[in-house]
Amino acid sequence: MQAVLYVLSGGVGVILAIHLAMNGQVGALLVNPQVGNAIQLLAVSSG
Numbered sequence: 001m002q003a004v005l006y007v008l009s010g011g012v013g014v015i016l017a018i019h020l021a022m023n024g025q026v027g028a029l030l031v032n033p034q035v036g037n038a039i040q041l042l043a044v045s046s047g
Contacts, residue, residue, distance in 0.1 A: 019040075027036030 023037050023040050030036050
């Protein structure tokens with residue numbers, strides 16, 4: 001049971017790290033972090 005929790009928390013950590021890295025790249029390209037976050041959330045939620 002404890003190993004399952006370690007795997008799940010590791011998976012969430014990897015997904016969060018990828019999300020933040022992509023958000024940083026989009027925000028740097030647009031020179032506006034809020035707009036970068038909005039664009040990424042729209043892209044992820046649309047499919």
